[in-house]
Amino acid sequence: MLFRVEKRMTTPPSLMVLVPVAAACAAMVFCALFLLLTDRSPVAVYGAMFEGALGSEYGFSETIVKAIPLVLCGLGISVAFRMQVWNIGAEGQFYMGAFAATWVALNFPSLPAVVMLPFMMAMGVLAGALWGVLAAWLRNRFSVSELISTLMMNYIAILWVSYLVYGPWRDPKGLNFPLTAPFPEAAILPSVGDSRVHAGLLLALVVALLLQFVFRKSRWGYEIRVIGSSPSAARYAGLDIQGNALLVMCVSGALCGLAGMVEVSGIVGKLQAGISPGYGYTAIIVAWLARLHPIAIVLVSFLFAIIQVGGFMVQTLGVPAAVATMIQGAILFFVIGADIVTQYRIYRVSGDGSEVND
Amino acid sequence: MKEPLIRMTNIVKRFPGVVANDRVNLEVYRGEIHAILGENGSGKSTLMSILAGLYKPTEGTMEVSGVERKFRSPRDAIACGIGMVHQHFKLVEPFTVAENLMLGQRRGGMLVEQGKVAAEIRELADRYGLAVDPDACIWQLSVGEKQRVEILRLLYQGSRVLILDEPTAVLTPQETSELFQNLRRMADDGCAILFITHKLNEVESLSDRVTVLRSGKVVGTQVRASLDRKALVNMMVGKELQVQPVRKSTRIGEVVLELKAASALNDMGRKGLDELSLSIRSGEIYGLAGVAGNGQRDLAEVIAGLRPMTGGDYLLDGESANGLPPRTLIEKGVSYVPEDRLGMGLVPDLNAVENLMLKDYKKAEFGGRWLLDYQKLSDWATGLVQEYDVKLSSLLQPVKLMSGGNLQKLLLAREITRQPKLMVVLYPVRGLDIGAIEAVHRLLIGLRESGAAILLVSEELEEIVKLSDRVGVLFGGKIVGEFPADALDLEQIGLLMAGADVQAGGEDSALSR
Known part of the structure; x- marks a missing residue:
């Protein structure tokens, strides 16, 4: 008796949804086993996580706050990934966006909010876009893999911000902490009631809907679908591959830069070292799990935020917050592993029917 | 007459829908250079792949030195002294020549004796005039040199039957004549050389015997002494071409x-x-x-x-x-209908509408500067599919699921409707x-x-x-x-x-x- 694996030509839509959900559940079970090994009740830990992330007004608002940068970066990444341009540089573009927005807030403190916020946003978007386009230009001009260049440029951006907050931009009144001076009132995004949930949420949802529309209805969405799906057919049909690579990285970087602006302006209120706990990297996982679908990115971001905030909350039970990272890793592992079910058909055969030995 | 080194008897190879080899008989002798001549699709490569252990014949038997053999993999064929140089070289680019030759070798212990291998390679190379530096990396070599490495590998593995699939296709005339001299030396040394070709002059200048295949069948074998190129061409192309223009x-x-x-x-x-x-x-x-x-x-x-x-x-x-x-x-x-329908002419994962609109999506009637009117596009595509009689179960299914004939009709529909x-x-x-x-x-x-x-x-x-x-x-x-x-x-x-x-x-x- 043998098992034969055969590539599927198409995947039934039901499987496309069912399989990742089942895989995510399997990941939770896997992590539960790990918790059992450390003599903790998985039920209690998971209960505390969800309770912590969703049960209280505070927890819920924290979850949303964490989801916002994930949504924006995830959407940015999805634009590039759809054309098979592998932008791993969301983290760096996020930092550059935060940097540019801070520059506005620190240098023009007297602007009114109606001018200040759009100005910050424009500069954040511009900085992220430029950081992204640079990698696309290198790809077009010198065939540099954007996978490498975007990754390396992350370190440059992160260290650049560190340099600023440790050096020229450090707040003299800040007791030597690596922080800039707090932003003026006008540079802070409005928030909901007294929670930390800010206007960035609205922005993220609008961008998601907009992208959904662009991907499905626009000429440009069609072009990047063709180029991403078959570069040789795109070249044959005379589509502008290099121009679109620039454009795609521009939009991708712009959205990640917007995420950075939103984070400094909506949450932190100043620039500091380590302003992102790796949103740009987590967003890659989010985009991938959501299969680059804008609405799914919103949902997956929310799920990941629950896990992160919940992981933070269960520290009171003596469970390390790293549990959250472990669960995220396990989910990715299981969902990608489960792709074998969506990509291939596995069935049993008897005897050997093989033709080719090679 | 002496015993043949290889005897293939009544070899039949069927692929789904095609008979690639139909009761083929072939004998190969020690010391001969044997050309396999035929047009594309005549079954030359399939036959040689069977001999090299890449395919299993559907029917028929193979004997090596009088003993019947069944090859389950190229490894079995190599063990019987049969090796093949493919058109696309199978070498590891960043490795050196010596390292490539050692790959897949099972002799020796855990340790690799670089020096000894290099010496063996030099010895082989000198004997047959296959000048290659054993310490050079593959990526540094020219196409001709890579081919020499492939041949050296076969000799190093101990192959006595060398199969070359269109060896001259990638070579310059200079390299070709060198290759021919080297092959002759190997044959004189007792190897049997089989080479696939469709060039008459190569057959004339190199081979001792030539076997012609057409549509999977052997149509004839000629020896060097009585080679007649007109007869060869007729065997290859077939005289009985009866088409009414x-x-x-x-x-x-x-x-x-x-x-x-x-x-x-x-x-x-x-x-x-x-x-x-x-x-x-x-x-x-x-x-x-x-x-x-x-x-x-x-x-x-x-x-x-x-x-x-x-x-x-x-x-x-x-x-x-x-x-x-x-x-x-x-x-x-200008319209171009490429040979590779799914690789270039069409986008396999996209549906029929998205493929039909590939060159026309910018037309004003299908939307404005930014948007596409998928309703209109879909109606237009439906019309084309009917007009050109393309059979598909749904306009929204990825085109890679369609049959070859329907793919070609879809592709032609897109191209012809643009009135090139x-x-x-x-x-x-x-x-x-x-x-x-x-x-x-x-x-x-x-x-x-x-x-x-x-x-x-x-x-x-x-x-x-x-x-x-x-x-x-x-x-x-x-x-x-x-x-x-x-x-x-x-x-x-x-x-x-x-x-x-x-x-x-x-x-x-x-x-x-």
């Missing part, structure tokens, strides 16, 4: 495409087109005969703007089209069933009647004879002969396709007619 075009108009001494490099960076000149008029089908790999794709890609020319002129309606990008040429009415003034079509019926072939031919004839100029590239003489108003033969990146439809000489065409004119000249020249 379709009514020829009556409305031949102005010259649409003109190439003057066009040159271009192929993917390997060698001369793909060699000062080729060609002109095609509107309302005319120009059939380009020739064995695949003689510059067909390079020519098509130059015309489509996908491959830069290194010299010469490209005129479209009398105006220079040198260096124009694909998009501009498409807009000027010039269409380059490569191997349009390859892999199609008879019904689909008829449909494709009808579409091409219809396009000609509407006044388009068509360059039909095919390896099927039957197809060329049936459709063409003029026939050219492509060999080595040049047009080596041209015939009007009413004065076709199949024997001449066959000889020219096999490169006879280039080497022999004189009496075989069709250009002098």
Whole structure:
């Protein structure tokens, strides 16, 4: 008796949804086993996580706050990934966006909010876009893999911000902490009631809907679908591959830069070292799990935020917050592993029917 | 007579829907160079792959030195002393020559004795004149040197039967003559060499015996002493070509495409087109005969703007089209139907609507500057699918699920509906069933009647004879002969396709007619 694996030509839509959900559940079970090994009740830990992330007004608002940068970066990444341009540089573009927005807030403190916020946003978007386009230009001009260049440029951006907050931009009144001076009132995004949930949420949802529309209805969405799906057919049909690579990285970087602006302006209120706990990297996982679908990115971001905030909350039970990272890793592992079910058909055969030995 | 080293008896190989080898018998002797001659698709490569253990024969037996053998993998074949050099070399680029030769070797212990291996390689290389530095990395080597490494590997593995799949296709004339000398030395040393080819001059200058295959069957074997090239060509092409040419075009108009001494490099960076000149008029089908790999794709890609020319002129309606990008040429009415339907002509994962709109999505009627009106596009696509009789279960299904014939109809629907003034079509019926072939031919004839100029590239003489108003033969990146439809000489065409004119000249020249 043998098992034969055969590539599927198409995947039934039901499987496309069912399989990742089942895989995510399997990941939770896997992590539960790990918790059992450390003599903790998985039920209690998971209960505390969800309770912590969703049960209280505070927890819920924290979850949303964490989801916002994930949504924006995830959407940015999805634009590039759809054309098979592998932008791993969301983290760096996020930092550059935060940097540019801070520059506005620190240098023009007297602007009114109606001018200040759009100005910050424009500069954040511009900085992220430029950081992204640079990698696309290198790809077009010198065939540099954007996978490498975007990754390396992350370190440059992160260290650049560190340099600023440790050096020229450090707040003299800040007791030597690596922080800039707090932003003026006008540079802070409005928030909901007294929670930390800010206007960035609205922005993220609008961008998601907009992208959904662009991907499905626009000429440009069609072009990047063709180029991403078959570069040789795109070249044959005379589509502008290099121009679109620039454009795609521009939009991708712009959205990640917007995420950075939103984070400094909506949450932190100043620039500091380590302003992102790796949103740009987590967003890659989010985009991938959501299969680059804008609405799914919103949902997956929310799920990941629950896990992160919940992981933070269960520290009171003596469970390390790293549990959250472990669960995220396990989910990715299981969902990608489960792709074998969506990509291939596995069935049993008897005897050997093989033709080719090679 | 001495005992054959290899005896293949009644070999049959069936693939789904095709019989690639049909009761083939082949004997190979020690010390001989044996050419396997045939057109593309005649079953040469399949037969050799069976001998090298890559395929299992459906029926038939193989004996090596009188003992019956069944190969389950190339490893078994190698163990019996049979090895093959493929057209695409199977070498690890970053590794050195010595490291590549050691790969897959099971002799020796855990440790690798670099020095000893290098010495063995040098010894082998000297013996057969295969000069290669064992410590050089593969990526540093030229194509000819890589081929030598492949041959060395076989010798190093202890192979006594060497199979070479079109070994000269990638070589310069200089390298070719060196290779021939080396092969002769190996044969003199007691090896048996089998080489696949479709070039007559190679058969004449190298082989002791030649076996000709056509449509999976052996049509004959000749020995060197009584080699007759006309007989060989007839065996290869088949004399009994009985096609009635379709009514020829009556409305031949102005010259649409003109190439003057066009040159271009192929993917390997060698001369793909060699000062080729060609002109095609509107309302005319120009059939380009020739064995695949003689510059067909390079020519098509130059015309489509996908491959830069290194010299010469490209005129479209009398105006220079040198260096124009694909998009501009498409807009000027140049249509290209590539051989690789799913790899280039269509986007496999997208649906029929998205594929049909590939060259037309920018039209104003399908949306504004930014958006696409999918409702309109879908209606338009439905019309096309009906008009061109494309059978599909849903317009929204990825096209990779469609059959070859329907894919080709879909592709032609997209191209023909744009009313091109010039269409380059490569191997349009390859892999199609008879019904689909008829449909494709009808579409091409219809396009000609509407006044388009068509360059039909095919390896099927039957197809060329049936459709063409003029026939050219492509060999080595040049047009080596041209015939009007009413004065076709199949024997001449066959000889020219096999490169006879280039080497022999004189009496075989069709250009002098």
